Amino acid sequence: MPAQNYLKTARPCLIVGSVAIDRVATPHGQSDNILGGAASYAAIAASYFTQARLVGVVGGDFPTAFHRRFKKHGIDTEGLQIEKDGKTFYWSGQYHENFAGRSTLEIQLNVFEKFSPTLPTTYRQSPYVMLGAIQPALQHHVLDQLAAKKAFVLADTFDLWIKTTRDDFDRLLPRVDLLVINEDESRLLTGEASLISAGHKLRKMGPRMVVLKKGEHGSLLFHPDGFFAIPAYPVTKFIDPTGAGDSYAGALIGYLASVNRTDFAALKKAVAYATAAASLTVESFSVDRLSKGGRKTVDARYRELEKITRF
Amino acid sequence: MPAQNYLKTARPCLIVGSVAIDRVATPHGQSDNILGGAASYAAIAASYFTQARLVGVVGGDFPTAFHRRFKKHGIDTEGLQIEKDGKTFYWSGQYHENFAGRSTLEIQLNVFEKFSPTLPTTYRQSPYVMLGAIQPALQHHVLDQLAAKKAFVLADTFDLWIKTTRDDFDRLLPRVDLLVINEDESRLLTGEASLISAGHKLRKMGPRMVVLKKGEHGSLLFHPDGFFAIPAYPVTKFIDPTGAGDSYAGALIGYLASVNRTDFAALKKAVAYATAAASLTVESFSVDRLSKGGRKTVDARYRELEKITRF
Numbered sequence: 001m002p003a004q005n006y007l008k009t010a011r012p013c014l015i016v017g018s019v020a021i022d023r024v025a026t027p028h029g030q031s032d033n034i035l036g037g038a039a040s041y042a043a044i045a046a047s048y049f050t051q052a053r054l055v056g057v058v059g060g061d062f063p064t065a066f067h068r069r070f071k072k073h074g075i076d077t078e079g080l081q082i083e084k085d086g087k088t089f090y091w092s093g094q095y096h097e098n099f100a101g102r103s104t105l106e107i108q109l110n111v112f113e114k115f116s117p118t119l120p121t122t123y124r125q126s127p128y129v130m131l132g133a134i135q136p137a138l139q140h141h142v143l144d145q146l147a148a149k150k151a152f153v154l155a156d157t158f159d160l161w162i163k164t165t166r167d168d169f170d171r172l173l174p175r176v177d178l179l180v181i182n183e184d185e186s187r188l189l190t191g192e193a194s195l196i197s198a199g200h201k202l203r204k205m206g207p208r209m210v211v212l213k214k215g216e217h218g219s220l221l222f223h224p225d226g227f228f229a230i231p232a233y234p235v236t237k238f239i240d241p242t243g244a245g246d247s248y249a250g251a252l253i254g255y256l257a258s259v260n261r262t263d264f265a266a267l268k269k270a271v272a273y274a275t276a277a278a279s280l281t282v283e284s285f286s287v288d289r290l291s292k293g294g295r296k297t298v299d300a301r302y303r304e305l306e307k308i309t310r311f
Numbered sequence: 312m313p314a315q316n317y318l319k320t321a322r323p324c325l326i327v328g329s330v331a332i333d334r335v336a337t338p339h340g341q342s343d344n345i346l347g348g349a350a351s352y353a354a355i356a357a358s359y360f361t362q363a364r365l366v367g368v369v370g371g372d373f374p375t376a377f378h379r380r381f382k383k384h385g386i387d388t389e390g391l392q393i394e395k396d397g398k399t400f401y402w403s404g405q406y407h408e409n410f411a412g413r414s415t416l417e418i419q420l421n422v423f424e425k426f427s428p429t430l431p432t433t434y435r436q437s438p439y440v441m442l443g444a445i446q447p448a449l450q451h452h453v454l455d456q457l458a459a460k461k462a463f464v465l466a467d468t469f470d471l472w473i474k475t476t477r478d479d480f481d482r483l484l485p486r487v488d489l490l491v492i493n494e495d496e497s498r499l500l501t502g503e504a505s506l507i508s509a510g511h512k513l514r515k516m517g518p519r520m521v522v523l524k525k526g527e528h529g530s531l532l533f534h535p536d537g538f539f540a541i542p543a544y545p546v547t548k549f550i551d552p553t554g555a556g557d558s559y560a561g562a563l564i565g566y567l568a569s570v571n572r573t574d575f576a577a578l579k580k581a582v583a584y585a586t587a588a589a590s591l592t593v594e595s596f597s598v599d600r601l602s603k604g605g606r607k608t609v610d611a612r613y614r615e616l617e618k619i620t621r622f
Contacts, residue, residue: 098504193409195527196545216506217528218542229542229619231529234507268622308540309620311579 010050013257015043016117016142017132019056023092024242034286035066038132041243042250044287045277047073048295049254053123055079057115059086078120086111119145127151128257130249133158136168143175152262154178154253159185173206180211180249213245221271225264230271233279233301240285244278247290251277276301321361324568326353327428327453328443330367334403335596337551345597346377349443352554353561355598356588358384359606360565364434366390368426370397389431397422430456438462439568441560444469447479454486463573465489465564470496484517491522491560524556532582536575541582544590544612551596555589558601562588587612
């Protein structure tokens with residue numbers, strides 16, 4: 001499963017974010033005590049393309065099986081802080097009928113409450129960085145520690161931060177090369193109803209590139225050299241959307257790091273791989289399907305995406 | 312403007328539906344006494360590919376300028392009944408903030424109330440037929456008059472008919488080759504939340520092919536030989552969505568008639584032309600932009616769609 005035979009061009013990518021134990025209920029079933037957290041999904045997706053360096057925090061209760069899962073994917077966990085006496089971030093969520101929205105039933109921040117992402121010395125040179133949707137102040141803190149001033153930075157966010165820490169978030173945007181954002185967040189930030197207008201406006205707010213995620217409707221890429229649109233992979237076995245956006249972002253940064261390029265052509269391919277990875281994630285609870293599918297399945301879906309979009 | 316130099320393969324296409332005088336208000340402005348009706352939009356879009364034969368009804372008040380508009384596009388209006396003493400179907404609608412839904416402010420059915428689509432003898436051999444979203448009973452009536460038993464039939468519909476005349480509609484489905492339907496209607500008909508599942512289920516209800524329209528998110532094609540997805544054209548000057556779906560369907564049937572093919576490859580191209588035509592329609596009130604753009608603009612947008620979807 002660990003794709004150790006990475007391309008010669010491959011650079012490591014740094015992934016910072018939450019690592020969690022989840023309980024997820026959907027209209028069709030539920031699953032408890034499963035591996036969750038944005039960084040978990042992202043790192044596993046990225047691991048299909050290059051070595052992922054994981055920065056996060058877990059408690060002494062974090063199951064050995066989850067540590068092993070990271071190891072199997074060749075993920076560097078030197079940056080995963082383990083607070084022996086604490087408990088791992090716990091999230092319990094419920095998806096509504098037809099997956100129209102979700103409610104958080106319970107959050108226990110635990111060790112995540114005082115999480116301060118500290119980069120091990122070796123991580124500071126990481127040329128590709130993904131900032132998961134943690135508080136903007138912490139995202140700034142990560143960037144402040146980077147020695148590689150030319151690192152390519154992808155940032156994800158979360159409507160809560162746009163609403164509660166807008167100043168920090170606005171200051172983050174110019175430090176970001178690629179903002180990955182969903183429909184509602186893009187409208188919240190720009191006030192634009194049209195996604196096309198929102199995308200262009202977001203680029204003016206700082207990030208050179210913007211990817212707008214639309215769930216089952218695919219995603220849009222706004223790059224200095226052009227616009228690109230891709231549908232979602234036509235999933236028929238939809239189980240749990242948790243982590244879809246995180247695997248999307250992880251595969252995206254992982255692919256860019258693997259080819260060590262960020263031009264328009266590379267970004268389009270990265271977005272297609274991201275789409276493929278996210279489609280696996282929704283086909284099971286937790287990272288199960290994404291992890292078991294392997295690079296081979298991601299590649300097959302990438303080719304299928306080529307096929308279903310050509311005319 | 313009339314593209315008289317149609318391909319040698321081109322067959323005429325029959326378009327049946329409403330012809331109306333509209334008043335449209337959007338969050339950004341309004342326009343009164345403008346050409347509307349599904350068949351108007353569809354026939355003009357189709358006219359870029361082949362000769363459109365229009366079946367509908369208007370009153371004595373139908374402006375000469377509108378008649379001229381059809382003529383300029385080379386549309387055969389032998390089937391357009393003119394009831395000298397009646398008034399044309401009038402529709403007044405209001406789009407809500409951010410175009411999230413619309414309300415009908417006023418409907419005067421007028422001559423449309425007793426509309427019975429009668430095909431002129433020459434029309435009965437039409438090998439390509441588009442049934443606009445009129446009552447299913449009238450759609451049946453059109454099909455009953457066709458002499459060409461192998462005509463390729465595209466049908467559009469409307470949530471009202473699914474709700475009020477479900478039996479007639481269900482009986483129509485097996486008589487249809489291609490059902491063109493929007494997201495909400497597809498969910499209403501199938502009960503499926505997933506559009507992919509809805510598309511497959513619709514095909515089992517009768518039509519060999521289904522096109523699922525998703526507005527700004529593009530459209531999906533379910534064909535016996537495969538699945539195809541296309542984003543919307545990235546419109547920035549969004550004025551009025553009225554008629555977008557009708558121009559989409561008109562361009563689709565028009566293109567198929569022009570190449571006289573309905574295989575998967577032809578359908579994919581038809582869907583791309585349909586997307587291009589619909590994008591013009593939303594850039595103005597009424598058919599103005601669609602009509603002025605000409606085949607050249609439709610072609611340019613088709614090529615742009617190729618460009619923004621390739622990776």
